[in-house]
Amino acid sequence: MSDATAGIARPIPLPETDRGSIQSIERAAMVLALFDQHTRTLSPALVSERLGLNRTTAHRYLLSMQASGFLSASYGPGPLVDxxxxxxxxxxxxMTLAPSLLRQLSDRTGLTAVVSFLGRSGAVVGHVEEANEGTIVLTVRVGTVLEIKAAQSRVLLAFQSDPAVVSRLHAGLAPAEAQREHAELALARRDRIAWADLGRVGLASVAAPVFGADDVQAAMAVLGTTTMLPSSTESEERVTMLREAAEQLSAMLNG
Known part of the structure; x- marks a missing residue:
């Protein structure tokens, strides 16, 4: 091997089974891309003509995508696409409505206000409005994946309609730890808020759910020091402000 190529990582050939799976995904994406303002339903003939497939293969793809929910019974966009x-x-x-509400919440509470969505391994921060007052500002970066015991992760899991989501995210916890987390989720459902338990001395956060038409859609939270945000009745006013802001965002989504 020459010095010029010694540091270059060579691609590892995919096994035949993996290449076949990837090709199937690519073709399914190409089939979905055929939808436009003029094409509202598909057919084996149309897919065959536009993608250069034989009709048997095109028909097989349509049936498979129909069974998976990508296509409807008439080969239009299916329930999964909806x-x-x-x-x-x-x-x-x-993301359009939240920034102004978060800004108001931050100004009223003197705390950093955040909205997050549920990702594959926990809440993912979508927008942050930092507190304008004080010499120390606690914040979190947009795109940060939060821990399972973060307030926002807890509140999103507490109101999940699909129990499999909770089971998957709690799969890595020890049995006793998972049991404690289930108890925390029950408290969050009862109180409609969740507190963080990250083992970080001096830091605190609390979150409230934001609901769409059918399910929890996001979590709104405030972050601060335990002096400003103690998990006791001393925080009641700030927690009430958080709840009101989350309820206002929910009402705007469902209005």
């Missing part, structure tokens, strides 16, 4: 588009639409709404 579900995903609805999710994207709601998140776009939240």
């Amino acid at each position: 579900q995903l588009s609805g999710l994207v639409s709601t998140r776009q709404q939240i």
